[in-house]
Amino acid sequence: MTIRLACLDMAGTTVQDDGAVMSAFARAMDAAGIAEGTDERARATQYTLDTMGTSKIEVFRAITGSDERARDANAAFEAAYLDVIRGGAASPIPGAEDAIRRLQENGVRVALTTGFSPATRDALLESLGWTDLTDLALSPADAGRGRPFPDMILTAVVRLGVDDVRDVAVAGDTESDVLSGVRAGASIVAGVSTGTHATEEFSRAGATHVLPSVASLPGIIGL
Incomplete structure (x- = not known):
């Protein structure tokens, strides 16, 4: 071989990245209108963990069931993640x-x-x-x-x-x-x-x- x-x-x-992915995910769920402390948020969080590594926009489509909400969630996720890594969290x-x-x-x-x-x-x-x-x-x-x-x-x-x-x-x-x-x-x-x-x-x-x-x-x- x-x-x-x-x-x-x-x-x-x-x-x-010191947990930046899940921190950004929390902001994405807020943007998608999936409130913290709800069963929907818990299911969404678990789904994200289970499917980690897959395309983020596809994850948000599966969670929200809506292209528009998925795009909003993905935009919030990307912005939040960029904020964290530009702050020096990634190594x-x-x-x-x-x-x-x-x-x-x-x-x-x-x-x-x-x-x-x-x-x-x-x-x-x-x-x-x-x-x-x-x-x-x-x-x-x-x-x-x-x-x-x-x-x-x-x-x-x-x-x-x-x-x-x-x-x-x-x-x-x-x-x-x-x-x-x-x-x-x-x-x-x-x-x-x-x-x-x-x-x-x-x-x-x-x-x-x-x-x-x-x-x-x-x-x-x-x-």
Whole structure:
């Protein structure tokens, strides 16, 4: 097995944000008119946790049942998340940047994938000083569909000129990250324990590995 491309999730996998996602979600629910302390809010919160890693606008469509309310919620979410990361809350997962550089030094291309919009993704990368760190960064809008569909991984395969999906490694902290990797045909699909989900969810989705951190990925590739 030769790995030529690593597709890595952002929040929870390569980036830690001190709970900014759920803080932004609370503002989004307020914007959508789903009041704190209600059963509807509790169900929405649980759904968001269960589907972490998927396209945010799709999550809000499922929660609200309305395109208009979903757009309002998503706009509030993106604005709130940007406020937090521009305040310096986001930082690299320990060892993540070293792992990315180690992969690249050994001929492995690296693509970052996220459920955030391109604008939020790029602002997050800028806040970390990662604008030029990786070979590619993709959002659902760049690929057609977000996770758990394989579109972002397959888009990275095409754009970076990888000949075989079996030459791909995927790492992420959610069940949807793992499922997207499995559906894309990647040889290595690793769940990492630095974010939302744990071994049970990773195993259910078909992970080939469960790692304490993305920092361990070069090691299992043999680098």
